[in-house]
Amino acid sequence: MRKIKFIATKEFYHILRDPKSLAIAIAMPIMMTFLYGYAINLDIEHVTIGIIDYDKTAESKELTDAFYESSYFSRPEVEVLDSDAEALLRSSHAIGLLYIRPGFSDALLNGRQFELGMTIDGSDNNLSAAVLNYSNGLVFQFMLDHLPHGVEIPKVDIATQNLYNPDLKSSHFFVPGLVALILMMISAMLTSITIAREKETGTMEQLLTAPVSPRQILLGKILPYIFLALLDGFLVLVVAKLFFGIPFAGSQLLLFAFGLIYVATALALGILISSLTKTQQVAMMLAQMTTLLPSVMLSGFIFPIKNMPLLLQLISNIVPARFFVVIIRGITLKGAGLEILAAQGLYLIILMAVLMLVAAKKFSTRIA
Amino acid sequence: MRQALFGLIRKEFIQVFRDRNMLRLIFLMPIIQLLLFGYVVNIDVKDIDLDVYDFDRSSESRELVQATSANNYFTPHDTVIALRNLEDNFQNSSSDMAIIIPHDFSEKLMRKESPTIALISDGSNANSTAIGTGYMAQIVQSFTKGYYWVEPPLKIRFDVLYNPEAESVYYMVPGIVATLLTMITVMLTSMAIVREREVGTLEQLLVTPIKGRVLLIGKLIPFAILGLLEIVIALTAGVLWFQVPFVGSPILLFALAGLYLITPLGIGLFFSNVTSTQQQAMFFAWFFSVFAILTSGFFTPISNMPMWMQYITYLNPMRYFMEIVRAIMMKGATLPDLTFQVGVLIFYGISIFSLSALRFSKRTA
Amino acid sequence: MSHAVEINKLSRHFGSFKAVDEISLTVSHGEIFGFLGANGAGKTTAIRMLCGLLLPTGGNGTVAGCDIMKEPEKIKTKIGYMSQKFSLYGELTGRENINFYGSVYGMNKREISSRIDELTEKLQLQDLLHRQSHSLPVGWRQRLALAVALLHQPKIIFLDEPTGGVDPIFRRKFWSTLYDLGEEGITIFVTTHYMDEAEYCGRISIMHQGKIVEMGKPFDLVARHKAENLEQMFIGLINERGSSGA
Ligand SMILES: Nc1ncnc2c1ncn2[C@@H]1O[C@H](COP(=O)(O)OP(=O)(O)OP(=O)(O)O)[C@@H](O)[C@H]1O
Numbered sequence: 001m002r003k004i005k006f007i008a009t010k011e012f013y014h015i016l017r018d019p020k021s022l023a024i025a026i027a028m029p030i031m032m033t034f035l036y037g038y039a040i041n042l043d044i045e046h047v048t049i050g051i052i053d054y055d056k057t058a059e060s061k062e063l064t065d066a067f068y069e070s071s072y073f074s075r076p077e078v079e080v081l082d083s084d085a086e087a088l089l090r091s092s093h094a095i096g097l098l099y100i101r102p103g104f105s106d107a108l109l110n111g112r113q114f115e116l117g118m119t120i121d122g123s124d125n126n127l128s129a130a131v132l133n134y135s136n137g138l139v140f141q142f143m144l145d146h147l148p149h150g151v152e153i154p155k156v157d158i159a160t161q162n163l164y165n166p167d168l169k170s171s172h173f174f175v176p177g178l179v180a181l182i183l184m185m186i187s188a189m190l191t192s193i194t195i196a197r198e199k200e201t202g203t204m205e206q207l208l209t210a211p212v213s214p215r216q217i218l219l220g221k222i223l224p225y226i227f228l229a230l231l232d233g234f235l236v237l238v239v240a241k242l243f244f245g246i247p248f249a250g251s252q253l254l255l256f257a258f259g260l261i262y263v264a265t266a267l268a269l270g271i272l273i274s275s276l277t278k279t280q281q282v283a284m285m286l287a288q289m290t291t292l293l294p295s296v297m298l299s300g301f302i303f304p305i306k307n308m309p310l311l312l313q314l315i316s317n318i319v320p321a322r323f324f325v326v327i328i329r330g331i332t333l334k335g336a337g338l339e340i341l342a343a344q345g346l347y348l349i350i351l352m353a354v355l356m357l358v359a360a361k362k363f364s365t366r367i368a
Numbered sequence: 369m370r371q372a373l374f375g376l377i378r379k380e381f382i383q384v385f386r387d388r389n390m391l392r393l394i395f396l397m398p399i400i401q402l403l404l405f406g407y408v409v410n411i412d413v414k415d416i417d418l419d420v421y422d423f424d425r426s427s428e429s430r431e432l433v434q435a436t437s438a439n440n441y442f443t444p445h446d447t448v449i450a451l452r453n454l455e456d457n458f459q460n461s462s463s464d465m466a467i468i469i470p471h472d473f474s475e476k477l478m479r480k481e482s483p484t485i486a487l488i489s490d491g492s493n494a495n496s497t498a499i500g501t502g503y504m505a506q507i508v509q510s511f512t513k514g515y516y517w518v519e520p521p522l523k524i525r526f527d528v529l530y531n532p533e534a535e536s537v538y539y540m541v542p543g544i545v546a547t548l549l550t551m552i553t554v555m556l557t558s559m560a561i562v563r564e565r566e567v568g569t570l571e572q573l574l575v576t577p578i579k580g581r582v583l584l585i586g587k588l589i590p591f592a593i594l595g596l597l598e599i600v601i602a603l604t605a606g607v608l609w610f611q612v613p614f615v616g617s618p619i620l621l622f623a624l625a626g627l628y629l630i631t632p633l634g635i636g637l638f639f640s641n642v643t644s645t646q647q648q649a650m651f652f653a654w655f656f657s658v659f660a661i662l663t664s665g666f667f668t669p670i671s672n673m674p675m676w677m678q679y680i681t682y683l684n685p686m687r688y689f690m691e692i693v694r695a696i697m698m699k700g701a702t703l704p705d706l707t708f709q710v711g712v713l714i715f716y717g718i719s720i721f722s723l724s725a726l727r728f729s730k731r732t733a
Numbered sequence: 734m735s736h737a738v739e740i741n742k743l744s745r746h747f748g749s750f751k752a753v754d755e756i757s758l759t760v761s762h763g764e765i766f767g768f769l770g771a772n773g774a775g776k777t778t779a780i781r782m783l784c785g786l787l788l789p790t791g792g793n794g795t796v797a798g799c800d801i802m803k804e805p806e807k808i809k810t811k812i813g814y815m816s817q818k819f820s821l822y823g824e825l826t827g828r829e830n831i832n833f834y835g836s837v838y839g840m841n842k843r844e845i846s847s848r849i850d851e852l853t854e855k856l857q858l859q860d861l862l863h864r865q866s867h868s869l870p871v872g873w874r875q876r877l878a879l880a881v882a883l884l885h886q887p888k889i890i891f892l893d894e895p896t897g898g899v900d901p902i903f904r905r906k907f908w909s910t911l912y913d914l915g916e917e918g919i920t921i922f923v924t925t926h927y928m929d930e931a932e933y934c935g936r937i938s939i940m941h942q943g944k945i946v947e948m949g950k951p952f953d954l955v956a957r958h959k960a961e962n963l964e965q966m967f968i969g970l971i972n973e974r975g976s977s978g979a
């Protein structure tokens with residue numbers, strides 16, 4: 001026990017003596033939280049739409065205002081000339097152009113059929129689909145407001161209710177999931193690099209000749225990183241609460257317990273990687289490929305798993321982050337309890353056990 | 369001076385080509401990442417899991433449920449749990465939305481009395497909720513049309529340019545190319561000088577009369593050449609594998625890629641100058657890459673961001689290159705369409721390189 | 734240009750620590766000057782200042798007639814340097830390393846290859862030209878490093894522990910090469926921890942905790958301190974001053 005403490009202390013000093021790296025290990029998660037919270041926003045706002053009004057009536061003016069007064073659309077910064085409207089799209093000064101042909105107000109007031117025209121830059125298909133959706137909705141509402149007297153359109157009403165995140169803020173979705181990424185980054189990547197460094201500089205050999213068992217060395221080396229990982233996870237959650245108003249609906253104890261299991265899984269991965277590599281550079285590359293990338297891409301953290309090809313969907317089943325993302329979202333946003341997350345939790349525990357066994361085996365055989 | 373420059377470039381290439389891991393990093397990683405990203409980076413909202421609570425059990429309600437699966441918008445599931453446990457499936461993410469059809473739905477529908485249905489969403493995924501709600505409105509609207517035979521008098525006819533098939537991979541591949549190019553060049557150059565410092569070879573180099581400027585340029589050119597090679601490989605792979613159309617001029621894109629590269633290379637050199645170990649340099653490069661990717665508009669439009677964040681994105685050189693690659697490949701943009709982006713990149717290139725050159729001193733103070 | 738190296742009260746502080754503390758010395762042309770001192774005495778720091786790698790914090794001086802403070806780049810054209818740690822490119826072969834440094838010194842292909850021929854004869858480089866230098870034994874590496882230091886025909890060379898970790902046979906050969914170079918009129922400024930090597934030097938200085946505490950011809954110093962040999966004199970001198978610097 002004292003030996004473990006000794007190695008852990010040494011490792012702590014190692015971390016503290018390199019303030020630049022430490023600063024990044026602390027600043028990185030916080031920067032990422034702000035970026036994911038603010039920059040990755042899928043709510044469509046202020047899309048620049050040019051409106052070319054040939055009708056020039058009170059009604060066409062009203063429609064124009066309706067577009068620009070909604071938060072979805074805004075005016076382009078340059079003047080819209082109908083002669084070269086497409087250049088506006090090509091140079092990305094506008095995403096869409098709405099044409100109001102002559103005869104618009106006439107048809108509207110008399111309840112006759114009329115078609116507006118809209119040209120959309122479709123390169124970002126999600127953005128163009130949203131523009132299409134919102135424009136349709138806006139025009140439909142505009143039409144309902146201007147129906148001639150006595151005309152009524154029966155319809156099916158939809159009563160909607162959005163649970164957990166009634167204002168539909170994207171940050172609620174991304175920020176808690178980020179914890180999964182950051183815990184993986186610190187636990188798997190930093191440990192694999194630090195063990196590789198001891199091998200590269202030859203100090204590992206020195207340690208092994210001392211009367212400590214490989215297991216004690218390992219434990220001593222990873223303790224500080226467990227601490228750092230939990231500290232980072234905590235920081236992210238604090239920022240999440242203070243800046244993004246993420247509700248903490250569920251049990252914090254449950255989250256902490258799952259967090260520990262997840263960190264253990266990540267550490268096992270890190271040790272496995274380090275036992276396969278000899279240099280820092282290779283450890284870094286391998287860690288990126290096997291931990292960071294899958295945790296971002298295949299965890300459902302940003303990109304829905306159901307959109308992926310079947311092979312990748314299958315692979316996603318061995319990505320620990322996939323399960324932790326569901327768990328942390330369930331607990332922080334939706335107040336899920338153990339009985340609901342049992343399947344995910346069990347899966348994570350199995351992954352952890354398998355990885356730990358393999359890592360322990362590889363580590364002792366490689367070193368001894 | 370010329371000899372020195374050529375000597376440096378030759379030396380750098382020999383080093384890269386003798387290092388297997390480096391070669392893998394430079395040539396294999398981008399292709400793997402391109403393929404992986406190409407399949408994964410997709411935020412299209414499809415196959416929304418929809419729990420169905422149908423209390424009407426009429427042919428009309430069944431028809432409505434059937435209609436939701438059109439275009440793969442929704443995957444309806446008949447529910448077995450009680451309505452009061454509706455949230456369970458949200459809490460473990462096995463369902464995204466729930467639709468409740470009341471028992472008098474078909475009755476009211478027949479009497480043209482505007483029935484109401486309820487749509488309850490797991491709002492934590494704001495995006496899929498908003499889009500799913502929109503889909504549902506569309507589906508219900510066209511369902512209604514079938515019963516009431518009313519055509520709304522005012523409509524929009526849409527004309528979608530550039531990516532009418534709405535293939536997100538067409539939009540993402542150019543973005544991935546810009547991302548990979550930035551990440552790799554910053555990463556490699558940030559190691560360039562600090563590696564020599566750590567290994568000790570810089571000492572011997574600094575004791576020669578070589579000019580600091582020449583040394584920096586000699587470090588830069590090999591990585592610029594590798595970067596350009598990289599972009600050719602990535603684009604070729606993208607066009608051949610994902611069938612991404614290339615509308616504009618490849619030569620213009622290549623030239624502007626060369627211009628852009630000065631900036632990430634300069635930033636990498638700057639990192640290399642201010643760090644003392646490779647590990648620190650890797651961290652710096654990594655930090656920068658995360659910032660650059662997230663503020664570049666890579667997978668979400670910049671116009672969605674809060675205003676102050678939009679101003680920050682102007683600091684990110686990759687933002688401009690992202691716009692350039694996409695505009696040239698997808699829209700066939702020409703140089704006049706891109707004057708702003710090109711102007712900013714020239715400014716950034718010159719200032720960052722000068723900063724690196726100023727910061728680099730051959731003698732430790 | 735009276736002296737090859739001439740420095741006056743040269744100092745280098747790291748924070749409050751005085752690594753080199755007001756040292757003064759002169760070295761004449763063609764002299765083999767031995768720069769001795771215990772580990773951490775400040776030898777490497779002093780040499781790095783003389784070579785224009787490190788800015789002095791005080792004092793002044795000239796190397797090959799050029800001012801240390803103001804003309805470091807001009808000094809670099811006139812000197813050769815072998816650092817304490819092997820600092821050539823491990824992935825490159827001997828010839829590639831020499832080609833590279835030749836181009837850095839602005840030599841063209843023909844000049845480089847005729848220079849390689851000369852140096853091969855002088856330093857027996859033939860076996861190491863085609864091998865990647867990280868795979869070379871230490872003694873071979875040091876010959877390669879010396880070849881690079883001599884490439885551009887400098888008038889003065891600074892060698893920082895050129896024979897560290899090298900076997901006695903190689904050391905003997907190495908020093909006989911240095912002697913030949915001395916005959917050619919090249920000034921050699923060399924550090925070493927081997928006292929037998931120090932005896933080969935025309936003059937030596939002994940550094941202790943940043944200061945030069947003794948300087949002169951090796952045997953004059955032995956006589957002055959009434960010691961039996963250089964080693965005894967060195968140990969006596971360092972002990973007398975206290976070894977807190979080690
Ligand atoms: N960049 C630096 N920052 C702080 N201290 C330094 C620096 N470089 C050297 N020192 C210190 O200056 C002192 C002299 O170092 P130097 O390398 O010059 O000694 P040396 O005589 O060459 O020793 P050795 O025989 O071991 O090579 C040492 O105590 C060293 O720790």
Ligand SMILES: [Mg+2]
Pocket residue numbers: 776777778817893
């Ligand atoms: Mg030394």
